[in-house]
Amino acid sequence: MATSHTETHHPNWLQHHFSSPFQQGESSKLGMWLFLLTEVLFFGGLFCAYAVFNAWYPETFINAHKSLSWPLGATNTIVLIASSVTMALAIRSMQLGSKKGTLILLWSTMALAAVFLVIKYFEYSHKFHLGQLPGEYYTYEGIAGTNPHIFFSVYFMMTGLHGIHVIAGMIVIGWMIYRTSQDHFSSDYYTPIEMTGLYWHLVDLVWIFLFPMFYLIG
Amino acid sequence: MSSNGQSHHHILPLSVYINVGLALLVLTVLTVVVAQMELGVFNTILAMVIAITKASLVALFFMHLKYDNKLYLIVFLAAIAFLGLFIILSMADTETRGDIYEFRGRPINEDAVIYNRPGVAGIDTLAGEVADTVTAATDTSAANQSESDTAGGQ
Amino acid sequence: MDTTGTLFLPPQNSTIASEVDFLWDFIYWASAAFFVILGVAIIYFLIRYRRRRQGELTSGKSHNVPLEIAWTVIPTILIFFVFVWGFQGYLKMQIAPGDAMEVKVTGQKWFWSFQYEEGASTVNELVVPVDQPVKLLMSSTDVIHSFFVPNFRVKMDVLPNRYTHLWFEATSTGEYDLLCTEYCGTGHSEMIGTVRVLGEREFTEWLEQAGGMGEGMTPAEFGEQLYTSKACNTCHSLDGSKVVGPSFLNLYNKEQMLTTGQAVVADENYLRESILNPQAKLVAGYDPVMPSYQGVLKDQQVDALIAFIKSLQEQ
Amino acid sequence: MSNAAATAAVPSYLQEPKGIKSWLLTxxxxxxxxxxxxxxxFFFFVxxxxxxxxxxELFRPEQILMDADTYNQFFTLHGAIMIFLFIIPSIPAALGNFILPLMLGAKDVAFPRLNLASWYVYVFGAIFCVASIVLGAVDTGWTFYTPYSTTTSTSVISMTLGVFxxxxxxxxxxxxxxxxxxxxxxPGMxxxxxxxMVWGLYATAIIQVLATPVLAITLVLLIMERVLGVGIFDPAMGGDPVLYQHFFWFYSHPAVYIMILPGMGIISEVIACFSHRKIFGYKPIAYSSLGIAFVSFMVWGHHMFTSGQSEIAAMIFSFLTFFVGIPSGIKVFNWVTTMYKGSISLETPMVYAVMFLFLFMIGGFTGIMLGALALDVHLHDTYFVVAHFHYVMMGGTVMAFLAGIHYWWPKMFGRLYSERWAKVTALVIFVGFNMTFFSQFILGAQGMPRRYYSYLDxxxxxxxxxxxxAWVLGIGFVIMAVxxxxxxxxxxxxxxNPWGxxxxxxxxLTPPPQHNFLKDVVLTxxxxxxxxxxxxxxxxxxxxxDKQHMAGKV
Structure with a gap:
């Protein structure tokens, strides 16, 4: 664990109960990964629901998925991938000690996240307009197969939960932008940005699966 | 390595991020193209294979799993493994209910009667929980409920 | 066959019961053996090795490979037998014999109804012949219930919009408790019925006249009988007190205020509609919980119930 | 550490810093x-x-104190409070929080602020749960089975949000x-x-992070079902109520081990300490904790043998269920063998540990009965199950918790309790407990279903x-409180170090100073x-x- 010569080096961001910055950084990272694990299982329930109902009503799922616009979904996928790249580069930039580069890249990530949400907004409002709503509010009649509302229940639950995560991510990125501009970070200490990055990549990961599940194969 | 805890792993060259980003882009285009073809079950399999590839790229490079402590990789794989366990064991039930008696494998009414939920509808219940005062409103909703019961009853 | 029951288990009145009880006995006695061995060991050690002097050093032995293998392998083997027997018994419970008589069971808040292929129907009383397999095809109209007859050792949940099934073969005539074991609300503990096992001939006779009005009975008397047998009594009192639904006392020709705000007179037509389609005109102050009796009651029975309600006029 | 006089001046964590604010923001x-x-x-006593x-109320079949609806709300509250507000946080969050960093020689847990947040989140959640009483109580049972929970008119949302x-x-x-x-x-550990105990907490923590998110999403879906009628669990809309049970038990079965594993950790500590002997089979006990945690994720379907799940699923779940029995058995064997050739002193924590052994054995054996498919069909949802899980949860976890409380009480508060009263109370609790719950084994096997307001004569x-x-048991706990x-x-x-x-x-020090140890500790x-x-x-x-420490020789 701790190496002895770290005792003398005690920067102000090092908490008292850690014996070295290394120990603190590793702890944060492990904590973050465990948090991501809980996120995976949180989404997991919905993945399970998707799998069960997809197996029960395969025709419905195939018919219903055609009502989603894959060009919009694909655009959103590309937008999120781009935001992941900028996020990863923001961390790299801070590793190199460039505050300006980090700020630009964080702002780009934020902007791409906003684009994602705007596209999602148009998709949602179109669905609302058609009456392709979850569960008992479903009124659309153009989809053949049993229980098409279940497809939309799962669709709205999963993309909605994902959307909430995107919004939460934007809030955290905003906080990181603020802290970066206040010179809280340096090439020695950038753990919070790194953690934000991990979270943001997970949001991207989830979407990488949601996209084919709903837009491509139903 | 210095005493600082962060730079113990080397900083990846810019090209890694750009290349991975481009690979993800190509894979996205590929999965869309493949989905337009009619390949039966292979549509699903291919889409999932591509998604898993993309996810692995993100996890290994963007999330640094390839370079970091292997413990994080274990944590991440554990999450996937237990999710898999959850889905597989749940579906071990939902997919085999009709094994002995076929009638047990499916609902009695395949098509749901969407607007015929037993009891009080959800929104009204919420309202009732927050403030139990609007009795008149709930009464009418109960009446509507019973009308739809008559309409949709078997 | 043990028909008296033991300290723990009720009498065995079905073919599967002895198999279940064998498994019980096996686990019970194996557990008792382990419990006694370990219990005696604990007490013996507590006495034999009680602390006599403070601060003495003790044995550092912390492994004994043969012992550890023994206490891993032996329970594993025992448990494997338990699993196999348990699974075999379970399969027998699941697969009904091909010649089983079929009865349709409906669970509702808070009573059971049974429909026979021959057209008869009963409430809270399942009548079956002895020594003949009976297969129940079960579903619920509201929440999950569970069909349980302790003396038969059978149980199965009753789900809405899904069929579940259960079969048994009663081995002796008599009356056995039928209980709901899946929590279903206010009347859960009142959702109790009877399984009446009849001899083969008696059963055939019963099936023929089931559901009909007995000879020399007035419609009101028949209605009174239906009032209990169809479980109206779980929700409607005869003494004017409010239970789940309105009391039958003085109900006939009474002016009722509906949830819609309209008033209606409880005449024959209203009573008939309320039995067959209870939610159509709901009296204010009551929940829409009564199930429809369409198809459960025959016309003659509805008439009899109305006659019975009419007879309940206080002077 | 032996130098008590020199260190007496160091204020304990109870003394410094002072003031209510220093506690609330600690x-x-x-x-x-x-x-x-x-x-x-507080919630345990509620x-x-x-x-x-x-x-x-159940003393006689007819009404004594309350009507059926009130009874249903009471047993729901009893279950929800005991499980979500008492047992799950009891050993990990209360005792574990106190003891874990001390056992590791650490100054604090890794994320102290998150730790405080966890307490506030707990209180916040508890408020929602309690608020459901005012908003119309909940009558679904702590399991919130659909479709009952989606159709009942009681305040399910408040309660489930609280649990969420x-x-x-x-x-x-x-x-x-x-x-x-x-x-x-x-260093050195x-x-x-x-x-x-640390192994127990580790296995527990793994379950907590893996299983709890699934409960969260289940409850979100349940709330959505009530609010928006999404229909995923609604049979009338093409959903499946049995799927809800899968979701629910994927959390709630492992949760049983969240409750018992840290308890087993305490028992390992207490038996080793009071037997004054090297624990027998350290590695088997440690690995069996992890083994139990792992297997616990694959056995949830044994709560659903009669639920209408498929026969194949029932077979798989029954088979896997027995693999939880083996590691639990190994632990008991190891504990008993640890006492062999020990130097046993029967102080209160050890009394509770011995009570744990007896009660947990009964709980475990009856668990085997419930895991056997054909037998479970008869016993499922009867008082037999009620008795079984009370033997495991109360006879197991609560006894372990009490052993832990009595074991670490001096460390926590720097004071000893009356040993005589503690032993008398332990006896009262043991007698009361067995009276209450052993009779329920018989009731259940005879066919008495659970959650019944009234019953057959x-x-x-x-x-x-x-x-x-139950009254005897209640009296026991009141004496303990006193x-x-x-x-x-x-x-x-x-x-x-009262127990050596x-x-x-x-x-x-007892109680420990603010940052646990006066100087960095190294494993010796x-x-x-x-x-x-x-x-x-x-x-x-x-x-x-001052001659308490006699390292290496007697």
């Missing part, structure tokens, strides 16, 4: 542990009072513990030099007996090296001298 794991302890004890009221929030508290604690155990062990004698037992309170205010002062234990929480002996090192506990050594 990030000290010990204070957070004590705050948790206060909160869970839940216990509900239990006594329920048993009183409590889940986060549990996740925070688990996450914190895993990181703490991985990263903050003292390798994985197999950790006390078994033939069950009355045993119900009556059980109710009397003598522990008395000890808190004017118990005899305790030394740093070798784990490192006893190496610091294993947690159970009673064959090499011996310490006479200051509880036994009544003379206030």
């Amino acid at each position: 990030v000290d794991h010990k204070r957070i542990g004590i705050m948790y302890l206060a909160a869970i004890m 839940g216990g009072a509900l239990a006594v009221i329920l048993r009183t 929030i409590l889940g986060f508290s549990s996740i925070f604690t688990g996450l914190n513990f895993i990181v703490t155990i991985h990263k903050l062990r003292m 390798t994985w197999f030099k950790m006390p078994l 033939q069950y009355q004698p045993l119900h009556g007996f059980s109710s009397v037992g 003598y522990l309170t008395a000890s808190f205010f004017n118990g005899r002062k305790a030394g740093p 234990a070798l784990t490192y929480e006893w190496e610091t 002996h294993g947690p159970y090296d009673y064959d090499k090192v011996t310490v006479v506990g200051d509880f036994y050594d009544k003379s206030p001298t």
